[in-house]
Amino acid sequence: MxxxxxxxxxxxxxxxxxxxxxxxxxxxxxxxxxxxxxxxxxAPYPGFLDGIDTERYTRRFLEHLADEQRLGPVKARRLLFEYGPSRGLINGVVAGALRRDHGIDAAPETLVITVGAQEALFLVLRALFPTSAEQLAVAVPCFPGVVGAARLLGIGLVGVRETADGIDLDALEAACRAARHAGRPIRACYVAPDFANPGGSRMSPESRHQLLRLATREDFLLLEDNVYGFTAASGAGLPPLKALDSEQRVIHIGTFAKVCFPGARVGYVVADQPVGARRTLADELAALKSMVTVNTSPLAQAVIGGMLLEHGGSLAxxxxxxxxxxxxxxxxxxxxxxxxxxxxxxxxxxxxxxxxxxxxxxxxxxxxxxxxxxxxxxxxxxxxxxxxxxxxxxxxxxxxxxxxxxxxxxxxxxxxxxxxxxxxxxxxx
Ligand SMILES: Cc1ncc(COP(=O)(O)O)c(C=O)c1O
Incomplete structure (x- = not known):
């Protein structure tokens, strides 16, 4: 043989x-x-993983689902064991939390619930880069999940140095011009404004506004990764870029890996950008997802949805x-x-x-x-x-x-x- x-x-x-x-x-x-x-x-502190009452949280979410969708308890329960919608099951609860805690005003259908923030990054990059003609700018040092996803997809990366105040805006502007002159413009820029991994930088409110203005001037989209925003000291939270975004330039990505538990593998992306006359970027991401992971585990979503509801639907x-x-x-x-x-x-x-x-x-x-x-x-x-x-x-x-x-x-x-x-x-x- x-x-x-x-x-x-x-x-x-x-x-x-x-x-x-x-x-x-x-x-x-x-x-x-x-x-x-x-x-x-x-990874999150292991002590937080003890005593997570998955049954209680699941029950809590089922009550909500039965109420919201006017389903009987049997039908609601079945939803947890069936294939689910690619867009997700807990979109309403998450959209409510984003509005309440972060001032992000996004309709539930403009969210996709993903298998962690990592899948969200992958789907967004797949959708935004049809060919290798355009490039992704990233602050360096950069989270390897973004670099890895870009490499898997054959997307060119432009590294821009990071300062204590986040991505260096002058260097980013120069990189945009150089990339355009070289015939491979920057289509999008990945940033984590609140406590980047690995550098720990945080963008000031003024820098956030400047970055949004630069994105308008140079015409690129922003991929905002908000994995660590919740770790700000009490009362010291800053508005995410998405809350300041009046042009729908920001695609906002988050996860429950650190604030709940990573084994759930539940994250989300807000993608409210219109695509053509009748669709949004979220519609396109859900279509892509249907060919990658089909849907995020409904059971895992129910546990996370229940955890959120038990805390008044508030991420904070x-x-x-x-x-x-x-x-x-x-x-x-x-x-x-x-x-x-x-x-x-x-x-x-x-x-x-x-x-x-x-x-x-x-x-x-x-x-x-x-x-x-x-x-x-x-x-x-x-x-x-x-x-x-x-x-x-x-x-x-x-x-x-x-x-x-x-x-x-x-x-x-x-x-x-x-x-x-x-x-x-x-x-x-
Ligand atoms: C900056 C950053 N983005 C995204 C992720 C991926 O998150 P998830 O576990 O939800 O896929 C991580 C995980 O550590 C991270 O540090």
Whole structure:
């Protein structure tokens, strides 16, 4: 019997792109050093996953569904076990929360409930880039999910540096002009205005308005990723771009992975842009979705819908306790860095102090590469993410990312003390 051996070169070229290996690489290092304290995962705090009463939430959503659609309990329950509409089942509840909490005024039918924010990114990119004639601008360092989706779809990327105030608007304007002159204009720009992953930047209100004006001037669409907006300190939330968007230039993407739980795999996209005379971008995304995942699991949607309803249909109320814990962890992480490394300048190690999100960006005086991570893990029992994973090419980087979401108080303290020992002993700072 012969084995059909596949030549890697005979498979899609994106499979050889390093970005596809970035998550696997970190999982592999974590598996090899199970006792290490890991500042790598951007996953929610595991303590939040205990005691999620899926039955209660499902019941709560079923009552709502029976009421909203005037269905008997049997018919309502069946909806959870059947194939569902590609557009989703909880659109009304999510649209209500976006209006209440974020000032986003979107009709339920202009939302698509997706398999996490990742599917939303993929569908939007598929729809917006019919050919490779146009390009996607991204702030660098960039979330690998966007880079990976673009690579799978053969979409050209233009990296624009990120400042503490989000994407550098002058650099973006220059990139738009250069791309247009080169005959491959920028069709859309991906940004995460509230606490970007991995850089932790947050756009000021003024920068948000400037970005919208730039999008009008240069005629591109904005893909807004709002995964970490809920982590803002109480009373310090800023309006998302979509709430400021008077031209329907913004496609808004969110997820329940961090504010509820990631195993649900429920996210959403607001795509109210008209397409032709009678359709919207949401209609097109739902059509695409019907050929990718068909529909997002109705059971998972029911649990998430029920969780939202139990919190008065408010994303802010749903996220309040979690946001407080992430704020606490971020403060602890920055305070521990200060305690162990001083103000930074003397050691050549510096870091930012984000106002929210999961991540702190640390600058080293040497390349923060995979070889250095191996030393950190083997000799000091502490893991972090090399920032090179978030670049568009394989250029080295002297930065690394520390995530505080997955650890408890004690682990943060011990982890930073190990991290400081690693820096002192291995890079001589
Ligand atoms: C910035 C950003 N966008 C999107 C996602 C993907 O979210 P989901 O798990 O809902 O697919 C993540 C996940 O960590 C993220 O950090």
């Amino acid at each position: 012969t084995t059909s051996h596949l030549d890697p070169a005979s498979l899609h070229s994106s499979l050889r792109d390093p970005v596809l290996g970035s998550i696997g690489f970190l999982n592999e290092v974590m598996a090899r050093y199970p006792d290490a304290i890991s500042f790598a995962p951007g 109320r749903l996220g309040r306790a979690k946001s407080a814990l992430y704020q606490r962890n971020l403060t602890l992480l920055c305070a521990a860095l200060e305690r162990h490394l001083g103000a930074g300048e003397a050691t050549g190690v510096t870091w930012n102090r984000p106002e929210g999100g999961f991540f702190v960006r640390v600058n080293l005086p040497v390349p923060a590469n995979e070889a250095l991570l191996e030393i950190s893990a083997a000799r000091h029992g502490v893991l972090w993410t090399p920032m090179s994973h978030f670049h568009l090419d394989d250029t080295g980087d002297t930065q690394l990312r520390l995530s505080c979401s997955y650890l408890d108080t004690e682990e943060i303290e011990t982890g930073v003390s190990r991290f400081a020992a690693f820096l002192t002993q291995e890079i001589g700072s």
